[in-house]
Amino acid sequence: MLRRTLLLLLPLLAGCSLPSGSPGSPRIAGETVDTWVERLTPDEVTAAWRSIPWRPTLHEGAGDARKVGKPLLLWLMNGHPLGCT
Amino acid sequence: MAGRASVWNDPVVRDLTTAFVPATDESWRLQTSDDRQARAFRMIVDGRPDPVGGSRQGTYVLTPGGELLARGNSTDPRKIEGILRRGLEAWSALADEARSRPVPMDLLPEHRFEESFPEDGLVLEAIIQDRPGVEADARGRRWNIDHAWFSAAEVEAWWKAIEPTIGRPRPVPAPPAMLDRLVRYHLVDNARGQEAPFAPEEVREAGLTATVLPEEDASEPGRLRVDLEGRTAAETDGRWRMGRNLWASFNRGERPRGVETELLGYAEFERETGRVVSFRLIAFGETWGGSGLNGRRHAPTDAEGRLPRSPVAWRFVEGGRRGVHRVPPAFIDLYGPPWVGPAPSP
Incomplete structure (x- = not known):
C-alpha cells in the first residue's frame, strides 16, 4: 500500500536528476530515502540566514557581545526563529 | 516566518550582521513568562516588568549591559537595514563605559528547556514543507524547522526491543513513548506557520516499525541498520483537550484539522552501545484545516463540507549538538517525561 501510494508521486519527480543512494536503502517512488532527504532540505541560498552565526539565546548573545565588544543584535519571533516559528 | 528569508537572506543585511553579535530567542516567553530573564527583557523594551500583550517580535539592537539602542519589526530588508544602521550609530556615540557594562544578572x-538537551540521546532535525511539485501559494513556498528530542533511556528501550531480532528479522514496533511524541508533536502541519499539537485521543493511527537488515547493509562495521516503515493519522474537531498551557489559545474557534502520513526511512545503531548514529525518516502526508497561523484555516470547504487536503512532507535526520542545534522542540513543554524538566506556568 505504501509503495503503491508513493509510486503515485512519481510524476512529481519528472525532469529531476536524482543521485543514486547506497545499496539497501529503502526506496520511495524508485528513489532512496537519502535522495528525498536531500530534496526536502532547503538549499544554501534559500537557507542562507541559517549560516549567520546566531547565538540561540538572549543571554548567550549578551555574554558574547560583552566579550568581543560589539553591540548585540537580537532577533525575536513567536516560536524560536531557528526552530519552529 | 517570511522575514527569515526576506530579511536575513538579504546580502546587505547579512553583511551588516558582522558588526554585531547576532542572537535569536523566542519572544512569546520573553513577553509573557514570569521568569527573571523575561521580566528583565520587559524592563528593557517596555520599561516595566509586567507581562505584555501584543507582539514583541522583531529586531533589537542592545548593548551587552541591556541598553536599548534601536528596535523595529518588518519583513522589508531595507527597514531592518535602517534599524541596524541606527543601532550602530547609537553604539558609536556611546562612551566606552556604557559599551562595556557587564551583562545584568x-x-x-531561571529556567530554559535548553538545559534538558538529551546529550546522549537522539536529537533529530525536522524540516516540513509543502511537498515538492506543489504550487506555492501567494505567500510563496514555505518551510519550517523543528527539533525532536529523545532521551538516552528512550533510545535504549528502542534498542533493547530491536536487538533480539538480529539474525531473526521481523518488524519491531517503536516504543509507544517515542511514537506518541512523533505523531502528536512532530507530525503537525507547521509548514506555513505554527500549528497546535494533537491530544492522545485525537490520534487515529500510529505505527512505526524497525526491521533489522543484514549485517552487510550497515554503512560500516560495528553498526546495525534497520528499515523504518509506518503510518500515522491524527484528527481533531478543534476542541482543546490538552489542559491549560501556552498552546491552548491555538484552538480558539474550534477549527478542525488533521494529518495523515506514511513513513519510510532507516536508522543505524552502534552495536556496542545501542546509540543511534544515523537516522533518516521521510513522512509523506496530507494535512487539512488549521487553527491558527498555518495559512490553511481560510481554505473553503467543498460541497460536502470537507476541507481541502494539502500534500506535505517532513524529513527527520540526526541533528547537530552545538549552538543553534540545541534549540528545543516547539512543544517541549508538553513532552511530559521527567528528564525534560518543569514547564513554566502559562
Whole structure:
C-alpha cells in the first residue's frame, strides 16, 4: 500500500536528476530515502540566514557581545526563529 | 516566518550582521513568562516588568549591559537595514563605559528547556514543507524547522526491543513513548506557520516499525541498520483537550484539522552501545484545516463540507549538538517525561 501510494508521486519527480543512494536503502517512488532527504532540505541560498552565526539565546548573545565588544543584535519571533516559528 | 528569508537572506543585511553579535530567542516567553530573564527583557523594551500583550517580535539592537539602542519589526530588508544602521550609530556615540557594562544578572534565565538537551540521546532535525511539485501559494513556498528530542533511556528501550531480532528479522514496533511524541508533536502541519499539537485521543493511527537488515547493509562495521516503515493519522474537531498551557489559545474557534502520513526511512545503531548514529525518516502526508497561523484555516470547504487536503512532507535526520542545534522542540513543554524538566506556568 505504501509503495503503491508513493509510486503515485512519481510524476512529481519528472525532469529531476536524482543521485543514486547506497545499496539497501529503502526506496520511495524508485528513489532512496537519502535522495528525498536531500530534496526536502532547503538549499544554501534559500537557507542562507541559517549560516549567520546566531547565538540561540538572549543571554548567550549578551555574554558574547560583552566579550568581543560589539553591540548585540537580537532577533525575536513567536516560536524560536531557528526552530519552529 | 517570511522575514527569515526576506530579511536575513538579504546580502546587505547579512553583511551588516558582522558588526554585531547576532542572537535569536523566542519572544512569546520573553513577553509573557514570569521568569527573571523575561521580566528583565520587559524592563528593557517596555520599561516595566509586567507581562505584555501584543507582539514583541522583531529586531533589537542592545548593548551587552541591556541598553536599548534601536528596535523595529518588518519583513522589508531595507527597514531592518535602517534599524541596524541606527543601532550602530547609537553604539558609536556611546562612551566606552556604557559599551562595556557587564551583562545584568537579571538577564540570566531561571529556567530554559535548553538545559534538558538529551546529550546522549537522539536529537533529530525536522524540516516540513509543502511537498515538492506543489504550487506555492501567494505567500510563496514555505518551510519550517523543528527539533525532536529523545532521551538516552528512550533510545535504549528502542534498542533493547530491536536487538533480539538480529539474525531473526521481523518488524519491531517503536516504543509507544517515542511514537506518541512523533505523531502528536512532530507530525503537525507547521509548514506555513505554527500549528497546535494533537491530544492522545485525537490520534487515529500510529505505527512505526524497525526491521533489522543484514549485517552487510550497515554503512560500516560495528553498526546495525534497520528499515523504518509506518503510518500515522491524527484528527481533531478543534476542541482543546490538552489542559491549560501556552498552546491552548491555538484552538480558539474550534477549527478542525488533521494529518495523515506514511513513513519510510532507516536508522543505524552502534552495536556496542545501542546509540543511534544515523537516522533518516521521510513522512509523506496530507494535512487539512488549521487553527491558527498555518495559512490553511481560510481554505473553503467543498460541497460536502470537507476541507481541502494539502500534500506535505517532513524529513527527520540526526541533528547537530552545538549552538543553534540545541534549540528545543516547539512543544517541549508538553513532552511530559521527567528528564525534560518543569514547564513554566502559562
